[in-house]
Amino acid sequence: MTITSDASAPLVVVGGSTGQQGGSVIRSLQESDKAYRIRGLTRDVSKPAAKALAKQGVDMLSVNLVVENKAQVVEAYKGADIVFAMTNFWEHLDKTKELAEGKMFIDAALEAKVPLFIFSSLGSFKKYSGGKYKNVHHFEGKAQIADYGRSKTSPNFTFVAIQAGFYYSNFTRNQIIRPVGDGTWVAALPCKPDVLVPGIDIDEYGLWVRAAIEHEELRDGREILSCSQEISLGEMVDEIAKQTGLKIAFKTVSNDEFRAAMPEGTPEHIKEDMVECWNGFSEVGYYNREDVTRFLPYLSRKTTTFADWVKKKDMPEYGKRV
Structure with a gap:
Protein backbone atom coordinates (compact mmCIF):
# COMPACT_ATOMS: atom_id res chain seq x y z
CA MET A 1 0.00 0.00 0.00
CA PHE A 166 23.82 -12.77 11.13
CA TYR A 167 23.83 -10.72 7.94
CA TYR A 168 24.42 -12.71 4.76
CA SER A 169 26.26 -9.59 3.58
CA ASN A 170 29.05 -10.33 6.06
CA PHE A 171 30.35 -12.43 3.17
CA THR A 172 30.71 -9.39 0.90
CA ARG A 173 33.58 -6.91 0.61
CA ASN A 174 36.06 -9.66 1.59
CA GLN A 175 35.07 -9.36 5.23
CA ILE A 176 35.27 -13.12 5.88
CA ILE A 177 36.53 -14.76 2.69
CA ARG A 178 39.79 -13.30 1.44
CA PRO A 179 42.07 -14.13 -1.50
CA VAL A 180 45.27 -15.94 -0.60
CA GLY A 181 47.10 -14.73 -3.70
CA ASP A 182 47.59 -18.00 -5.57
CA GLY A 183 44.09 -18.20 -7.03
CA THR A 184 42.60 -19.72 -3.90
CA TRP A 185 40.56 -18.13 -1.13
CA VAL A 186 40.21 -18.76 2.59
CA ALA A 187 37.79 -18.06 5.40
CA ALA A 188 40.17 -18.03 8.36
CA LEU A 189 38.21 -17.73 11.61
CA PRO A 190 38.77 -18.66 15.27
CA CYS A 191 35.83 -21.08 15.28
CA LYS A 192 34.74 -24.36 13.70
CA PRO A 193 32.97 -24.56 10.31
CA ASP A 194 29.96 -26.29 11.89
CA VAL A 195 29.08 -23.23 14.00
CA LEU A 196 25.44 -22.37 13.34
CA VAL A 197 24.30 -18.77 12.84
CA PRO A 198 20.81 -17.28 12.35
CA GLY A 199 21.21 -15.93 8.83
CA SER A 228 15.52 -16.69 8.01
CA GLN A 229 17.70 -19.79 8.04
CA GLU A 230 19.87 -21.38 10.67
CA ILE A 231 22.96 -22.36 8.73
CA SER A 232 26.57 -23.21 9.49
CA LEU A 233 29.45 -20.95 8.50
CA GLY A 234 30.98 -23.85 6.58
CA GLU A 235 27.79 -24.32 4.55
CA MET A 236 27.80 -20.63 3.67
CA VAL A 237 31.40 -20.79 2.49
CA ASP A 238 30.66 -23.92 0.46
CA GLU A 239 27.65 -22.24 -1.18
CA ILE A 240 29.74 -19.28 -2.31
CA ALA A 241 32.41 -21.66 -3.65
CA LYS A 242 29.75 -23.60 -5.54
CA GLN A 243 28.17 -20.55 -7.14
CA THR A 244 31.43 -18.74 -7.96
CA GLY A 245 33.49 -21.74 -8.99
CA LEU A 246 36.31 -20.59 -6.73
CA LYS A 247 38.48 -22.77 -4.54
CA ILE A 248 37.56 -21.63 -1.03
CA ALA A 249 38.71 -23.32 2.15
CA PHE A 250 37.45 -22.84 5.69
CA LYS A 251 40.39 -22.70 8.07
CA THR A 252 40.07 -22.70 11.85
CA VAL A 253 42.83 -20.48 13.21
CA SER A 254 44.01 -19.55 16.69
CA ASN A 255 42.92 -16.33 18.33
CA ASP A 256 46.44 -14.94 17.91
CA GLU A 257 46.52 -15.81 14.20
CA PHE A 258 43.14 -14.19 13.67
CA ARG A 259 44.14 -11.10 15.60
CA ALA A 260 47.41 -10.76 13.65
CA ALA A 261 45.56 -10.95 10.32
CA MET A 262 43.29 -7.98 11.06
CA PRO A 263 43.91 -4.82 9.02
CA GLU A 264 46.70 -2.56 10.17
CA GLY A 265 45.42 0.15 12.48
CA THR A 266 42.55 -1.89 13.91
CA PRO A 267 42.09 -0.70 17.53
CA GLU A 268 42.99 -3.27 20.17
CA HIS A 269 39.50 -3.25 21.69
CA ILE A 270 38.03 -4.09 18.28
CA LYS A 271 40.48 -6.97 17.83
CA GLU A 272 39.39 -8.32 21.21
CA ASP A 273 35.73 -7.74 20.30
CA MET A 274 35.98 -9.79 17.12
CA VAL A 275 38.01 -12.61 18.67
CA GLU A 276 35.54 -13.02 21.52
CA CYS A 277 32.61 -12.70 19.12
CA TRP A 278 33.69 -15.68 17.00
CA ASN A 279 34.68 -17.65 20.10
CA GLY A 280 31.29 -16.87 21.58
CA PHE A 281 29.47 -18.09 18.49
CA SER A 282 31.24 -21.43 18.98
CA GLU A 283 30.74 -21.77 22.72
CA VAL A 284 27.36 -20.24 23.56
CA GLY A 285 25.74 -19.54 20.17
CA TYR A 286 24.72 -16.35 18.40
CA TYR A 287 21.39 -16.15 20.20
Missing part, protein backbone atom coordinates in the same frame (compact mmCIF):
# COMPACT_ATOMS: atom_id res chain seq x y z
CA THR A 2 1.22 3.49 -0.75
CA ILE A 3 2.34 5.47 2.28
CA THR A 4 -0.47 7.78 3.32
CA SER A 5 -0.76 11.25 4.81
CA ASP A 6 -4.19 10.44 6.28
CA ALA A 7 -4.14 11.50 9.94
CA SER A 8 -6.17 8.43 10.91
CA ALA A 9 -3.29 6.13 10.00
CA PRO A 10 -0.67 5.32 12.66
CA LEU A 11 2.50 7.40 12.47
CA VAL A 12 5.73 5.40 12.44
CA VAL A 13 8.98 7.29 13.03
CA VAL A 14 11.96 5.44 11.54
CA GLY A 15 15.50 6.20 12.65
CA GLY A 16 18.27 5.54 10.14
CA SER A 17 15.70 5.69 7.38
CA THR A 18 18.25 5.89 4.55
CA GLY A 19 20.34 3.04 5.94
CA GLN A 20 19.96 -0.71 5.65
CA GLN A 21 17.82 -1.45 8.69
CA GLY A 22 15.69 1.68 8.61
CA GLY A 23 15.21 1.35 4.86
CA SER A 24 14.09 -2.25 5.24
CA VAL A 25 11.54 -1.20 7.87
CA ILE A 26 10.04 1.37 5.50
CA ARG A 27 9.90 -1.08 2.59
CA SER A 28 8.22 -3.72 4.74
CA LEU A 29 5.55 -1.27 5.86
CA GLN A 30 5.04 -0.19 2.25
CA GLU A 31 4.24 -3.82 1.42
CA SER A 32 1.51 -3.98 4.06
CA ASP A 33 -2.19 -3.90 3.27
CA LYS A 34 -2.51 -1.53 6.23
CA ALA A 35 -1.96 2.20 5.85
CA TYR A 36 0.89 3.96 7.64
CA ARG A 37 2.21 7.47 7.88
CA ILE A 38 5.99 7.37 7.98
CA ARG A 39 8.41 9.98 9.23
CA GLY A 40 11.99 9.21 8.24
CA LEU A 41 14.89 10.58 10.26
CA THR A 42 18.24 11.27 8.62
CA ARG A 43 21.09 13.73 8.98
CA ASP A 44 20.86 15.08 5.45
CA VAL A 45 17.50 15.28 3.70
CA SER A 46 19.18 16.54 0.52
CA LYS A 47 20.99 13.30 -0.27
CA PRO A 48 19.54 11.11 -3.06
CA ALA A 49 18.31 8.31 -0.76
CA ALA A 50 16.35 10.81 1.35
CA LYS A 51 14.86 12.49 -1.72
CA ALA A 52 13.79 9.10 -3.08
CA LEU A 53 11.94 8.31 0.15
CA ALA A 54 10.28 11.73 0.12
CA LYS A 55 8.96 11.00 -3.39
CA GLN A 56 7.39 7.82 -2.01
CA GLY A 57 5.47 9.80 0.59
CA VAL A 58 7.84 9.55 3.54
CA ASP A 59 7.98 12.73 5.61
CA MET A 60 11.74 13.21 5.79
CA LEU A 61 13.10 15.11 8.76
CA SER A 62 16.70 16.25 9.25
CA VAL A 63 18.00 15.42 12.73
CA ASN A 64 21.37 14.29 14.03
CA LEU A 65 20.58 11.47 16.44
CA VAL A 66 23.21 12.20 19.08
CA VAL A 67 22.90 12.70 22.83
CA GLU A 68 23.44 16.46 22.57
CA ASN A 69 20.38 16.74 20.32
CA LYS A 70 17.87 15.12 22.66
CA ALA A 71 15.46 18.07 22.40
CA GLN A 72 15.36 17.67 18.60
CA VAL A 73 14.80 13.94 18.95
CA VAL A 74 11.87 14.54 21.30
CA GLU A 75 10.34 16.87 18.71
CA ALA A 76 10.94 14.30 15.96
CA TYR A 77 9.15 11.65 18.03
CA LYS A 78 6.15 13.79 18.97
CA GLY A 79 2.86 12.50 17.62
CA ALA A 80 4.31 9.09 16.82
CA ASP A 81 2.35 5.92 17.52
CA ILE A 82 5.45 3.82 16.90
CA VAL A 83 9.17 4.56 16.87
CA PHE A 84 11.83 2.30 15.38
CA ALA A 85 15.33 3.12 16.60
CA MET A 86 18.78 1.67 16.05
CA THR A 87 22.33 2.52 17.07
CA ASN A 88 25.50 2.17 15.01
CA PHE A 89 28.52 1.04 17.03
CA TRP A 90 30.71 0.84 13.91
CA GLU A 91 30.31 4.56 13.31
CA HIS A 92 32.41 5.46 16.35
CA LEU A 93 33.59 2.13 17.89
CA ASP A 94 32.55 3.33 21.35
CA LYS A 95 30.23 1.15 23.46
CA THR A 96 29.76 3.86 26.08
CA LYS A 97 28.66 6.34 23.43
CA GLU A 98 26.31 3.81 21.85
CA LEU A 99 24.75 3.04 25.22
CA ALA A 100 24.21 6.73 25.94
CA GLU A 101 22.58 7.27 22.55
CA GLY A 102 20.27 4.29 22.93
CA LYS A 103 19.15 5.39 26.38
CA MET A 104 18.56 8.90 25.05
CA PHE A 105 16.26 7.53 22.32
CA ILE A 106 14.20 5.71 24.95
CA ASP A 107 14.06 8.73 27.25
CA ALA A 108 13.03 10.92 24.31
CA ALA A 109 10.26 8.49 23.41
CA LEU A 110 8.99 8.54 26.99
CA GLU A 111 9.04 12.34 27.01
CA ALA A 112 7.20 12.44 23.68
CA LYS A 113 4.66 9.92 25.02
CA VAL A 114 5.30 7.31 22.31
CA PRO A 115 3.24 4.19 23.12
CA LEU A 116 5.33 1.61 21.17
CA PHE A 117 9.12 1.71 20.88
CA ILE A 118 10.96 -0.89 18.80
CA PHE A 119 14.73 -1.21 19.11
CA SER A 120 17.22 -3.11 16.95
CA SER A 121 19.06 -5.16 19.54
CA LEU A 122 21.69 -7.86 20.02
CA GLY A 123 22.36 -10.25 22.88
CA SER A 124 24.88 -10.17 25.71
CA PHE A 125 27.77 -12.61 25.33
CA LYS A 126 28.85 -11.52 28.79
CA LYS A 127 25.56 -12.81 30.17
CA TYR A 128 25.45 -15.90 27.92
CA SER A 129 28.97 -16.97 28.93
CA GLY A 130 28.78 -16.17 32.63
CA GLY A 131 31.26 -13.31 32.24
CA LYS A 132 33.83 -15.12 30.10
CA TYR A 133 33.20 -13.07 26.95
CA LYS A 134 32.82 -9.53 28.23
CA ASN A 135 34.44 -7.64 25.35
CA VAL A 136 31.98 -8.19 22.48
CA HIS A 137 31.28 -4.47 22.60
CA HIS A 138 29.14 -4.22 19.44
CA PHE A 139 26.69 -6.72 20.98
CA GLU A 140 26.95 -5.71 24.64
CA GLY A 141 25.98 -2.05 24.18
CA LYS A 142 22.76 -2.99 22.39
CA ALA A 143 21.95 -5.63 25.01
CA GLN A 144 22.30 -3.05 27.78
CA ILE A 145 20.10 -0.60 25.88
CA ALA A 146 17.44 -3.29 25.59
CA ASP A 147 17.65 -3.98 29.34
CA TYR A 148 17.16 -0.26 29.98
CA GLY A 149 14.17 -0.13 27.63
CA ARG A 150 12.51 -3.08 29.32
CA SER A 151 13.01 -1.41 32.71
CA LYS A 152 10.89 1.53 31.48
CA THR A 153 7.92 -0.59 30.38
CA SER A 154 4.57 0.59 31.70
CA PRO A 155 0.88 0.47 30.67
CA ASN A 156 1.64 3.54 28.54
CA PHE A 157 4.98 2.42 27.10
CA THR A 158 5.70 -0.85 25.34
CA PHE A 159 9.31 -1.68 24.55
CA VAL A 160 10.17 -4.34 21.96
CA ALA A 161 13.70 -5.50 21.20
CA ILE A 162 14.28 -7.24 17.86
CA GLN A 163 17.67 -8.88 17.59
CA ALA A 164 19.33 -8.68 14.20
CA GLY A 165 20.53 -12.02 12.87
CA ILE A 200 19.19 -13.04 7.40
CA ASP A 201 19.18 -10.83 4.36
CA ILE A 202 19.50 -7.39 5.93
CA ASP A 203 17.07 -6.03 3.33
CA GLU A 204 14.40 -8.21 5.01
CA TYR A 205 15.04 -7.24 8.64
CA GLY A 206 12.03 -4.91 8.50
CA LEU A 207 9.70 -7.91 8.15
CA TRP A 208 10.24 -8.71 11.84
CA VAL A 209 9.62 -5.07 12.77
CA ARG A 210 6.39 -5.10 10.80
CA ALA A 211 5.40 -8.34 12.56
CA ALA A 212 5.90 -6.69 15.95
CA ILE A 213 3.73 -3.77 14.84
CA GLU A 214 0.92 -5.89 13.38
CA HIS A 215 0.90 -8.81 15.87
CA GLU A 216 0.26 -7.59 19.40
CA GLU A 217 0.94 -11.05 20.82
CA LEU A 218 4.62 -10.64 19.92
CA ARG A 219 4.91 -7.67 22.26
CA ASP A 220 5.05 -9.86 25.36
CA GLY A 221 8.37 -8.66 26.77
CA ARG A 222 10.48 -11.36 25.17
CA GLU A 223 13.03 -10.46 22.52
CA ILE A 224 12.13 -11.18 18.92
CA LEU A 225 14.89 -13.09 17.14
CA SER A 226 15.26 -12.47 13.42
CA CYS A 227 16.38 -15.56 11.52
CA ASN A 288 21.96 -18.65 23.01
CA ARG A 289 18.36 -19.75 22.34
CA GLU A 290 16.50 -22.66 20.82
CA ASP A 291 13.91 -22.52 18.04
CA VAL A 292 15.30 -19.35 16.48
CA THR A 293 12.93 -19.65 13.50
CA ARG A 294 9.76 -19.60 15.62
CA PHE A 295 8.88 -16.09 14.44
CA LEU A 296 8.78 -16.97 10.73
CA PRO A 297 5.02 -17.77 10.71
CA TYR A 298 4.34 -14.16 11.77
CA LEU A 299 6.13 -12.67 8.78
CA SER A 300 4.15 -11.31 5.85
CA ARG A 301 6.10 -13.29 3.27
CA LYS A 302 8.73 -15.97 2.83
CA THR A 303 12.27 -14.82 3.44
CA THR A 304 15.37 -15.44 1.34
CA THR A 305 17.64 -18.44 1.86
CA PHE A 306 21.40 -17.95 1.76
CA ALA A 307 21.69 -19.89 -1.52
CA ASP A 308 19.09 -17.68 -3.20
CA TRP A 309 20.74 -14.56 -1.76
CA VAL A 310 24.11 -15.52 -3.25
CA LYS A 311 22.40 -16.24 -6.56
CA LYS A 312 20.81 -12.81 -6.79
CA LYS A 313 23.58 -10.77 -5.16
CA ASP A 314 26.18 -8.95 -7.21
CA MET A 315 29.49 -9.65 -5.48
CA PRO A 316 32.24 -8.29 -7.74
CA GLU A 317 34.96 -9.09 -5.19
CA TYR A 318 34.62 -12.75 -6.20
CA GLY A 319 35.10 -12.01 -9.90
CA LYS A 320 33.28 -13.70 -12.75
CA ARG A 321 30.85 -16.41 -11.69
CA VAL A 322 30.60 -19.86 -13.21
